[in-house]
Amino acid sequence: MVKKFGLKLGGLQQKILNLVLVFLLALMTIFAGVSFYQVTTLDTVVDDASREQQDAIGKVSDDTMHQVIGNSMIKTNALQAYIADDMFSDVKTDVATLQSLATELFEHMDSFEPYPFALPDPAKDGEFSAQVIFEDGVDYTKSEYLGIAAHMSDTMIAMCEQSGYLDNCFIGLADGTHLCVDDQSANKYDENGVLLSFPVRERPWYTSAANAGELWFSGVEADTYTGKIGVECSAPVYKDGELVAVVGADLFLDSMGDYVKAASNQGGYISVINNEGKVIFAAEGNGIFTVETSDNARDMRADENKELAEFISRALTEQTGLTSVNVNGKEYYIAGSPMNTVGWAVISFIEKEITEQPAQIMMSEYDRINDNAAGKFNEAMAYLQQTTLVMIGVLLVLGVVTALFVAGRIVKPIEHMTKRIDEISGTDLAFEMDDSYRTGDEIEVLAQAFSTLSKRTINYIEQITRITAEKERIGAELELATRIQADMLPNIFPPFPERTDFDIYATMTPAKEVGGDFYDFFLIDENHLGMVMADVSGKGVPAALFMMMAKILVNNFAMMGGSPAKVLEQTNAQICKNNDEEMFVTVWFGVLDIKTGRITAANAGHEYPIIKKANGEFEIFKDKHGFVVGGMDGMRYKDYEFTLEKGGTLFLYTDGVPEATNADNELFGTERMLASLNAEPQADPKTLLGNMKRSVDEFVGDAPQFDDLTMLGVKLL
């Protein structure tokens, strides 16, 4: 673990930190995802809501406008048509009154005296007065009708004064004279003060009424004197079926124009169409209708714009609803009402765009508010984002600090523990519980376990030390026992330095510290040498103890002078008395008559002895075998005899020699044993034994030995 910035990279602390960071990142990713989704959804919702609201507002306002405009336009138009019609109706009534008055006068002209009449008096300009004017070449003084017609003068003056809209009224006579009532007396004269002629019978109102034979309305005409646009109403007067005069009145459309202009101020227009489909009146620049004098005026019912033409036709006969028409690429709301008196129609219209202005204003206001709100929303969002970023930052820092702190708290006791454990060595073995380990979690358990382990280890080490000491003591004792055992065996050579008639040598090489083999030799008397070669079953201390007992018993019984068989029987009996361990010992025991070389021996389950004659080779002597000593109570053994020649050698051994095993699991065997002895047959016992030991060692090599190697050699000299 690399340590950096006080943090062990790859350590528990970093892992905890990683965990916290991963957790925080996951949390933040989810948070960010949800936030993003919410913001997107909110945006969409706000957008959608805004659009829906706009649509709804647009539609509602459109509908409302349409309704409001429709209602007001239809009503207003109808009212205006009514008013206009009323006006024309009044004029019509007035003209009809004049007609009937004139008819009455002329029918009874004989009963009336001529009434005075006069030429226009410029001084009376500005007030209504009756004035006589005439056609060129007509002598008005000669007129027989003028005096009669003059009776109407006062009536006509009163009519003009009382009527709010009549500008004048007149009676044109068939003889070319004309009596008119107006307030324009000065205008009847030219700049030179000459009375202007007036072509009575050429005037349209005259000819038209005469031709029609009934009440007639003119188109829009410019007034002869004022130049003002007006409408003339005239009616023929007959006397005895003869046209004698035409009465009429001029209606200047000033008053109606005021309505129209007033309406125009609000973006709407009013127009009047006559029964021939011609535009009587229209505000200037209205976009649809243009006023022309009768001669030039077109029939709007035949307009190229079918929609408009159809509407005009309809408006002349019935009250239309609010209709939408397109003129020159512009949409208009239009409504028409017929004027029943004259058969004309009043048309109101307004550009749709204008009606939509409030809605548009409202919409743009709404947009402004909306944009404002959206701006604020975005600001709030940005602020929220900033806040969130700051929060995330704070959270990260807090998370890292907390993780480091918590991890540090977790790691510190572990580090402390690790340090303490690293320090443990030699005699400083105690790992003791410390307050810093009392974390209440697994660390405490771990520390507790370490503490227990440490105590156990200390105990164990103490125990091991004790056991080792014990073992060492036992080892030492075993070594001592080995020495004692070795000391028990005759091991000083030559043992009988004063004897020159025989040479004896023996060795024992235990496989373990204490072996079970033993040899023994002792002089029973001057001429008798007792020789023992034995092998105790088993190894170690028990075998050694058993061996000692057997050695002493054989020695004792031998010294008491019994034959070898007797000695073995006595030994067997003695051993079998207390042999619960069922140990036994193989024993070869022989007594050599040193003078004669005669050997009396008994074999209790031991290896065959090997004998060499004076000039012969070593050979195995297959003697009679009895059972092992200590194996079975009451065993009998048999003595046998053979002779050792002078210069001959007797070789005794335990099974450790022929049964020595090499690494290939081969036994040394009697053949090799004999070969070793026969390599130097004449050698003294010590050399023979040395050769044998070497041969065995060479054969065995590194293979471990399990059995003792015990040999005895005796040579008669």
Added chain:
Amino acid sequence: MDIKKTNHDNSLIVGISGKIDTASAPKFEQELKNSINDCTELIFDFAEVEYISSAGLRVLLSAQKTMNRQGSMKLINVRKNVMGIFEVTGFTNILNIE
């Protein structure tokens, strides 16, 4: 050394293979102790026994003494070299070898 035991009623056949020496004799002894309590006929199959040391002989002697009290014991298929050991040690006198 390996020991294979086969039970037939109260007769136990103990097949041994390898060497019965000082090192393996305690195991041999232990195996026998555990199984011959109720046994009336104990048969040792020595076909695979290569060698027997005095420690092994001691176990055989001990078993023989036990079986003398509760039934019979015999050794079968004893190899020549092992037979030699029995002869040398006089065990042929006390063991029933077939």
